[in-house]
Amino acid sequence: MSNNKLLEIKEISIQFGGLKAVDRFSMDLESGELAGLIGPNGAGKTTVFNLLTGVYSPQTGSIDLEGQPIHRKKTFEISRLGIARTFQNIRLFKDLSVLDNILLGQHHRTQYGIWQVVLQTPGFQREEAQKKEEALELLKIFNLEKKQSAPAGALPYGEQRKLEILRALATKPKLLLLDEPAAGMNHSETTGLMEIISMIRERFNLTILLIEHDMKFVMKICEKIHVLDHGVKIAEGIPSYIQNHAEVIKAYLGTDEELH
Amino acid sequence: MMKSAPLISFVILALMGLMLDQFLNPYLQRTMALVLVNIILAMSLNLVNGYTGQFSLGHAGFMAIGAYTSAYLSTHWVAPAAIVPHLLFFIFYSLVSGCFAAIAGWLVGQPSLRLKGDYLAIVTLGFGEIIRVIILNSSALGGARGYFGIPGPSPISFGGLALNAFYSFYLVAILWVLTCFFVIYRTISSTHGRAFMSIREDEIAADSLGIHTTRVKVKSFVLSSFFAGVAGSLFSHCMNFIAPSTFSMLMSINVVIMVVLGGMGSMTGPILAAVIISVLPEALRPLQELTGQDYRMVIYSLILIVLMLVRPQGLLGHKEIWNFWRKTRVE
Amino acid sequence: MNEFIQHIINGISMGAIYALIALGYTMVYGILQFINFAHADIYMVGAFASYYLARFFQLGEHPHWSWFFIALGLSTLVCALLGFAIEKIAYRPLRKSPKLNILITAIGVSLFLEYAGQLLFGVDPKLFPPLLTESVLFSIGGINVMSLDVIILGISILAMFVLHRVVYHSKLGKAMRAVSQNSTVAAMLGISIDRVISFTFILGSSLAGIAAVLVGMRYPKIEPMMGMLMGTKAFVAAVLGGIGSLPGAVLGGLIMGLSEEMVVGYLQSTYRDALSFGILIVILIFKPTGLLGTKRIEKV
Numbered sequence: 001m002s003n004n005k006l007l008e009i010k011e012i013s014i015q016f017g018g019l020k021a022v023d024r025f026s027m028d029l030e031s032g033e034l035a036g037l038i039g040p041n042g043a044g045k046t047t048v049f050n051l052l053t054g055v056y057s058p059q060t061g062s063i064d065l066e067g068q069p070i071h072r073k074k075t076f077e078i079s080r081l082g083i084a085r086t087f088q089n090i091r092l093f094k095d096l097s098v099l100d101n102i103l104l105g106q107h108h109r110t111q112y113g114i115w116q117v118v119l120q121t122p123g124f125q126r127e128e129a130q131k132k133e134e135a136l137e138l139l140k141i142f143n144l145e146k147k148q149s150a151p152a153g154a155l156p157y158g159e160q161r162k163l164e165i166l167r168a169l170a171t172k173p174k175l176l177l178l179d180e181p182a183a184g185m186n187h188s189e190t191t192g193l194m195e196i197i198s199m200i201r202e203r204f205n206l207t208i209l210l211i212e213h214d215m216k217f218v219m220k221i222c223e224k225i226h227v228l229d230h231g232v233k234i235a236e237g238i239p240s241y242i243q244n245h246a247e248v249i250k251a252y253l254g255t256d257e258e259l260h
Numbered sequence: 261m262m263k264s265a266p267l268i269s270f271v272i273l274a275l276m277g278l279m280l281d282q283f284l285n286p287y288l289q290r291t292m293a294l295v296l297v298n299i300i301l302a303m304s305l306n307l308v309n310g311y312t313g314q315f316s317l318g319h320a321g322f323m324a325i326g327a328y329t330s331a332y333l334s335t336h337w338v339a340p341a342a343i344v345p346h347l348l349f350f351i352f353y354s355l356v357s358g359c360f361a362a363i364a365g366w367l368v369g370q371p372s373l374r375l376k377g378d379y380l381a382i383v384t385l386g387f388g389e390i391i392r393v394i395i396l397n398s399s400a401l402g403g404a405r406g407y408f409g410i411p412g413p414s415p416i417s418f419g420g421l422a423l424n425a426f427y428s429f430y431l432v433a434i435l436w437v438l439t440c441f442f443v444i445y446r447t448i449s450s451t452h453g454r455a456f457m458s459i460r461e462d463e464i465a466a467d468s469l470g471i472h473t474t475r476v477k478v479k480s481f482v483l484s485s486f487f488a489g490v491a492g493s494l495f496s497h498c499m500n501f502i503a504p505s506t507f508s509m510l511m512s513i514n515v516v517i518m519v520v521l522g523g524m525g526s527m528t529g530p531i532l533a534a535v536i537i538s539v540l541p542e543a544l545r546p547l548q549e550l551t552g553q554d555y556r557m558v559i560y561s562l563i564l565i566v567l568m569l570v571r572p573q574g575l576l577g578h579k580e581i582w583n584f585w586r587k588t589r590v591e
Numbered sequence: 592m593n594e595f596i597q598h599i600i601n602g603i604s605m606g607a608i609y610a611l612i613a614l615g616y617t618m619v620y621g622i623l624q625f626i627n628f629a630h631a632d633i634y635m636v637g638a639f640a641s642y643y644l645a646r647f648f649q650l651g652e653h654p655h656w657s658w659f660f661i662a663l664g665l666s667t668l669v670c671a672l673l674g675f676a677i678e679k680i681a682y683r684p685l686r687k688s689p690k691l692n693i694l695i696t697a698i699g700v701s702l703f704l705e706y707a708g709q710l711l712f713g714v715d716p717k718l719f720p721p722l723l724t725e726s727v728l729f730s731i732g733g734i735n736v737m738s739l740d741v742i743i744l745g746i747s748i749l750a751m752f753v754l755h756r757v758v759y760h761s762k763l764g765k766a767m768r769a770v771s772q773n774s775t776v777a778a779m780l781g782i783s784i785d786r787v788i789s790f791t792f793i794l795g796s797s798l799a800g801i802a803a804v805l806v807g808m809r810y811p812k813i814e815p816m817m818g819m820l821m822g823t824k825a826f827v828a829a830v831l832g833g834i835g836s837l838p839g840a841v842l843g844g845l846i847m848g849l850s851e852e853m854v855v856g857y858l859q860s861t862y863r864d865a866l867s868f869g870i871l872i873v874i875l876i877f878k879p880t881g882l883l884g885t886k887r888i889e890k891v
Contacts, residue, residue, distance in 0.1 A: 315694060371875075371876045372875070378694055379879070382626065382871065383871065383875055386823075389864075389865065509819075513698065524691075553710055555710070557702060557706035558707050558710060561702035562703060564695055565681055565696055565703065568693075568695055568696040569681070
């Protein structure tokens with residue numbers, strides 16, 4: 001057992017009505033790891049993300065982040081402790097500018113109070129300028145700095161996905177959860193995204209867990225893969241092991257998705 | 261935004277007021293005073309309904325708290341005659357009124373802002389009504405008969421120039437209009453205002469970024485209630501008489517109409533709409549005299565329905581008056 | 592003790608009326624997730640329709656059973672048509688727009704009906720003519736059971752029974768329930784959402800029409816603003832019972848009627864109208880789903 005365990009999920013379950021969406025799911029993430037969470041449609045992958053981020057509370061089990069239990073905490077508290085996410089159906093602040101979206105990721109690290117804003121104190125102006133500079137630095141990662149004042153909803157789909165990742169990064173997370181980052185992207189965009197994910201992992205010292213349906217993408221980029229089916233974890237391991245795992249193949253049989 | 265902009269605009273408006281004071285008849289002056297009160301109401305409700313995306317129908321309740329606080333204070337703690345302390349007293353009355361309304365806003369906001377959409381509308385409506393019923397049953401505040409004899413600011417004589425009571429009121433009122441405008445305008449271009457808007461755009465996403473959404477909503481609500489209280493205070497000194505029936509649900513809806521008509525999430529839109537809605541009854545007066553019927557509310561309600569069908573973003577949408585101005589200049 | 596039982600009887604008969612109107616709120620909410628602010632004003636129009644019918648034929652002078660049912664039928668018909676029209680004209684074009692817009696429209700429609708009503712019918716309250724002669728039906732130990740209370744309760748129960756049959760045993764009723772569970776899936780299965788929504792409005796508004804005549808007979812003063820207070824109370828009843836739940840609306844209505852009667856009987860009547868809001872606030876803070884409601888899971 002390694003000591004630098006970042007996240008420890010123990011036997012979490014949640015049930016909606018009579019349906020067990022996630023059933024005694026366990027998973028560990030090492031610090032700095034890039035892991036994938038896969039499974040057929042409706043397997044409960046996004047529900048796991050929602051449990052990790054406090055959108056839902058697990059009915060049983062526990063989740064520890066750096067040894068600290070977080071499964072009873074609220075979403076905003078968990079975010080402040082260092083888990084950031086993107087959403088399957090992009091949830092940007094569409095009417096706000098690209099820059100404002102990033103600045104909102106920095107909101108809880110912003111110190112100045114309303115009084116300072118009203119009086120336009122030097123302290124407020126200094127901090128606001130500094131936050132904007134930081135935000136622009138982030139935008140440069142995806143070459144979005146030229147579009148900083150466009151409304152986020154006006155960006156093309158691929159750029160919206162990228163902006164959402166940047167917004168999550170602006171919260172300075174330890175763990176980044178990406179919900180289908182490559183969805184709706186073409187082949188070359190996907191290749192570009194792979195490079196960028198590796199790059200941000202290095203640069204921001206991140207642990208990443210991603211949900212993805214593009215198997216080529218997952219197999220290529222992830223070091224470890226966890227497979228969910230009907231809310232139950234059926235396998236975990238390195239990509240080559242998962243690709244040949246009998247139960248995984250069975251779970252995917254009859255679906256349109258391909259493992260190879 | 262220039263740091264001295266508030267001061268400059270105050271001086272300009274104060275000078276304009278001198279003309280209004282000399283040339284407007286008392287009847288129009290009273291309309292003007294109500295326009296200023298309505299502008300504060302519209303701007304402050306817009307903070308909650310427009311920028312934060314929460315639907316409050318209880319603005320009249322907070323206004324009532326401000327109005328009654330101010331009425332009580334000004335009749336029990338009379339302002340001195342000397343001109344500067346005199347005006348300072350009236351500013352002080354409205355400040356205290358605003359604070360009382362803000363406290364009420366905090367108490368109401370804490371539990372109810374966890375609710376969404378329609379529920380929030382109904383609960384705020386309910387709180388507004390409860391505040392009214394409490395006043396109705398309180399004899400110290402005049403009960404159903406209302407509160408009489410609320411003083412307004414006195415006339416000023418300044419060197420050789422004698423100014424009406426209107427001008428004293430006007431000075432206090434524009435001070436608050438500008439305060440309200442600049443507080444909101446500056447706030448929305450800071451992280452606090454962005455947090456308000458993030459809740460309007462997508463509360464779940466805001467939550468996921470570590471934004472304490474309930475606290476942010478309460479903040480917006482408290483700020484909004486504060487200015488509603490201030491507006492109530494000014495209203496009481498302008499009318500000299502207030503009654504619980506003044507602050508009914510209709511008053512709240514009136515303010516909602518201003519915000520919706522002007523454009524939720526625009527600074528200048530609701531101001532424009534506040535002017536239109538305050539002046540409209542005067543414009544409709546001939547029709548009313550001709551037919552002997554009051555069509556005002558029927559027209560308002562039709563405006564609401566048609567607006568939602570045809571132009572749900574209101575007159576200005578998220579834009580400002582000066583956006584249109586610049587556009588035409590560039591072309 | 593006698594007084595207490597008298598209050599109970601009054602409370603139940605008023606509660607039944609609240610329940611009829613609450614059902615309309617809860618049905619629309621179940622399907623569209625929005626509060627039809629205009630619902631109680633539809634009820635007001637129903638009351639005026641039967642008032643003018645009664646005045647035109649001078650029914651008040653010789654009360655008779657058949658008149659009562661004709662008034663009931665007319666009011667129901669007028670309300671059903673009005674509900675149908677409002678949905679079609681004002682709400683349907685906005686179905687895809689933000690919730691806030693529909694809410695504002697609903698407030699607009701409500702105000703329009705109220706103030707157009709003031710123009711048409713006049714501001715002053717009108718006296719609703721007695722359609723039936725009121726008599727003491729029977730009395731037990733000094734408690735008079737009035738015929739009116741029994742009629743109100745009987746008609747309400749009958750209406751609720753019919754509603755129950757329609758919702759749980761007819762084809763449209765099943766479609767209605769399917770849409771309220773999941774409208775996207777229902778649409779995929781070939782259910783016409785538009786028809787179901789129209790039907791819901793017709794059904795809910797008809798109940799309001801029935802309530803209108805019953806209230807008119809019990810509290811014979813009618814005026815264009817009468818919907819406002821009735822609306823908030825019935826809405827609170829719906830929330831209390833759990834909005835979206837039909838049995839909840841009935842339960843909520845009864846609790847509402849009874850507790851109001853108790854406040855009037857044993858506390859101060861000026862607080863009666865604030866009571867509903869008090870109940871509402873307590874419910875929403877401690878049990879937002881209401882007594883019989885279920886929680887909706889928000890999709891992320």
